[in-house]
Amino acid sequence: xKKEILKIQNLTKTYTSGLIxxxxxxxxxxxxxxxxSGEILSLVGESGSGKTTIANLILRFIQPTEGEIFYxxxxxxxxxxxxYYLNVQGIFQDPYSSFNYFYRIDHMLNQVxxxxxxxxxxxxxxxxxxxxxxxLNTDDILGRFPHQISGGQLQRVLIARALLFKPKLIIAxxxxxxxDSSSRADILNLFKELKExxxxxxxxxIIFISHDIGQAQYISERVLIMKEGSIxxxxxxxEVFLNPDHPYTKNLxxxxxxxxxxxxxx
Amino acid sequence: MTxxxxxxxxLKGYYRGSFGIVHxxxxxSLSVNKGDIMGIAGESGCGKTTLAELITGRPIKLLQHExxxxxxxxxxxxxxxxEVIRKEILCKVMGYVPQASQNSLNPVKKIRNFIxxxxxxxxxxxxxxxxxxxxxxxxxxxxxxLEKSVMDKYPHELSGGxxxxxxxxxxxxxNPLILILDEPTSxxxxxxxxxxxxxxxHLKKIGxxxxILFISHDIPVLAQICNTCVIMYAGRxxxxxxxxxxxxxxxxxxxxxxxxxxACFNPDGSAETKLEGIPGIPPDLKSPPKGCRFYPRxxxxxEKCKENYPPFFISRTESxxxxxxxxxxxxx
Numbered sequence: 001x002k003k004e005i006l007k008i009q010n011l012t013k014t015y016t017s018g019l020i021x022x023x024x025x026x027x028x029x030x031x032x033x034x035x036x037s038g039e040i041l042s043l044v045g046e047s048g049s050g051k052t053t054i055a056n057l058i059l060r061f062i063q064p065t066e067g068e069i070f071y072x073x074x075x076x077x078x079x080x081x082x083x084y085y086l087n088v089q090g091i092f093q094d095p096y097s098s099f100n101y102f103y104r105i106d107h108m109l110n111q112v113x114x115x116x117x118x119x120x121x122x123x124x125x126x127x128x129x130x131x132x133x134x135x136l137n138t139d140d141i142l143g144r145f146p147h148q149i150s151g152g153q154l155q156r157v158l159i160a161r162a163l164l165f166k167p168k169l170i171i172a173x174x175x176x177x178x179x180d181s182s183s184r185a186d187i188l189n190l191f192k193e194l195k196e197x198x199x200x201x202x203x204x205x206i207i208f209i210s211h212d213i214g215q216a217q218y219i220s221e222r223v224l225i226m227k228e229g230s231i232x233x234x235x236x237x238x239e240v241f242l243n244p245d246h247p248y249t250k251n252l253x254x255x256x257x258x259x260x261x262x263x264x265x266x
Numbered sequence: 267m268t269x270x271x272x273x274x275x276x277l278k279g280y281y282r283g284s285f286g287i288v289h290x291x292x293x294x295s296l297s298v299n300k301g302d303i304m305g306i307a308g309e310s311g312c313g314k315t316t317l318a319e320l321i322t323g324r325p326i327k328l329l330q331h332e333x334x335x336x337x338x339x340x341x342x343x344x345x346x347x348x349e350v351i352r353k354e355i356l357c358k359v360m361g362y363v364p365q366a367s368q369n370s371l372n373p374v375k376k377i378r379n380f381i382x383x384x385x386x387x388x389x390x391x392x393x394x395x396x397x398x399x400x401x402x403x404x405x406x407x408x409x410x411x412l413e414k415s416v417m418d419k420y421p422h423e424l425s426g427g428x429x430x431x432x433x434x435x436x437x438x439x440x441n442p443l444i445l446i447l448d449e450p451t452s453x454x455x456x457x458x459x460x461x462x463x464x465x466x467x468h469l470k471k472i473g474x475x476x477x478i479l480f481i482s483h484d485i486p487v488l489a490q491i492c493n494t495c496v497i498m499y500a501g502r503x504x505x506x507x508x509x510x511x512x513x514x515x516x517x518x519x520x521x522x523x524x525x526x527x528x529a530c531f532n533p534d535g536s537a538e539t540k541l542e543g544i545p546g547i548p549p550d551l552k553s554p555p556k557g558c559r560f561y562p563r564x565x566x567x568x569e570k571c572k573e574n575y576p577p578f579f580i581s582r583t584e585s586x587x588x589x590x591x592x593x594x595x596x597x598x
Contacts, residue, residue, distance in 0.1 A: 046455035046457065150547045180310055181483065181524065182523070182543055182544035184529065184543065185526075185528075185541035186543030187543075188541060189540070189541060189542075211455070211456075212529065213531040214486070214528070214529040214530040214531040217531055217532065218529040219529075238535065241533075242533075242534075252456060252457065255456045255457045255460040256456050256531045257456070257459065257460075257484070257486035257487045257489065257490050258489070258530055258533060259485060259486050259489045259513045259530050260530070260532050260534065262490060263464075263490050
């Protein structure tokens with residue numbers, strides 16, 4: 001029986017704009033789902049469906065309007081900030097803007113050690129092992145500036161940064177959308193490997209947020225389909241993508257371009 | 267009888283600046299036949315957009331035309347005056363929708379005023395009977411699936427797909443028979459993407475455009491609309507084939523590896539095959555390698571690939587032009 005790692009209950013987030021005639025925008029509406037240890041869950045939806053808002057809520061960047069998020073049975077806002085981020089880490093869409101271009105890449109990775117030294121005695125060795133997990137060569141990365149390496153490599157450095165914390169849960173918010181298709185496959189495979197874990201390390205649970213249905217199908221065991229802030233369908237990837245229930249999912253899948261079929265265009 | 271509408275001969279375009287010389291398009295030859303919908307695919311930085319800029323004959327400032335010719339309906343784009351291209355060819359013979367052009371709509375002007383502006387720029391004078399002209403434009407927009415009320419809106423009131431339709435509508439006002447689309451669907455949701463692609467086929471069906479050059483990095487999207495496709499790598503074309511052959515029967519090692527790296531939705535079940543990325547990164551186009559540009563990343567490279575750039579060989583089995591030494595003997 002798999003352990004429940006994250007539980008989200010009736011989560012709602014509304015943004016209010018304006019003072020006198022306040023206008024409310026509902027970003028996430030009454031979302032509930034669970035994440036089990038050692039699985040990849042995909043959040044799929046079109047732009048504006050609230051995918052990133054859910055990521056930001058889980059990462060505690062914003063406060064929920066209603067509802068609760070439990071990490072290993074505890075409400076996340078009751079967990080001390082530092083403890084929480086040692087277990088839950090994020091990877092974001094734009095690897096280029098996550099770096100300070102005045103500093104070498106080492107600088108960002110070394111900042112991790114100021115925050116946490118969980119089980120780390122030799123910093124250089126920790127860096128080497130984290131970089132080798134993501135398939136990078138230490139000599140190619142350390143000592144370089146961010147503009148000297150490619151976007152795919154930068155994204156992998158950011159994954160290595162997250163791994164230095166030895167997290168149990170990674171929230172990956174559109175991690176591949178700014179990366180070339182040739183390195184995209186490597187990143188997807190890397191997530192699959194991280195989920196499996198190795199003999200020494202436990203597998204990491206991943207919430208994979210994407211608008212790309214093909215990637216979600218490739219990477220995840222379970223999938224959530226979101227529309228305008230609500231979860232319209234959730235279930236095992238194969239079931240949802242082969243026999244969608246909800247009309248929105250059916251429409252979404254019918255519109256998805258694929259090399260395996262052609263649309264009937266008039 | 268096929269008729270060539272665009273013919274490109276050994277086209278070269280380099281970016282020159284304080285950063286050095288970037289060989290963005292370096293010897294591209296291509297011909298597009300009337301009625302084709304041709305896809306141009308490749309990784310970012312392979313020269314797709316630069317090629318489109320060069321075809322329209324008015325490269326942006328840093329980009330310089332270094333050699334080769336582009337013939338549009340037998341008229342040489344680099345042999346005539348810029349004014350002629352501007353007045354006679356762009357929009358009238360060839361429409362060009364640049365990348366992210368939906369963002370070029372003026373935010374403080376209503377769409378109708380923006381259109382009048384664009385028309386004045388094209389025709390030279392303001393149209394005398396505004397209402398009549400705008401009614402004609404509205405008729406045209408209807409064919410693209412836009413309501414007349416769009417004309418009285420500001421750009422921020424429109425959705426991304428509608429904005430894209432507006433700019434496509436403006437570039438097809440004069441019925442250009444050739445339409446060049448640079449990443450028209452990349453910032454849009456899948457449902458909007460499909461509607462837009464339906465619009466393109468509709469435009470072709472009713473005869474507003476005949477030939478489409480569709481630039482995109484998204485091969486599944488290209489597969490829906492294109493009948494032929496060229497694959498570019500590091501400023502050069504590596505393979506020209508029909509869309510079906512590119513997908514089911516790729517010849518060039520790069521095309522093969524590219525097809526293996528795409529995570530594509532499979533409606534018949536989960537994608538069981540493991541994806542494989544392409545190791546390494548594309549070459550720095552400031553100093554491109556002497557031999558085959560894919561040599562450092564290629565898994566089936568030969569000794570001679572390092573020194574000599576391969577010409578196009580025709581693979582005997584498929585009769586597809588492929589720029590790869592592996593097909594040398596087959597072609598003889």
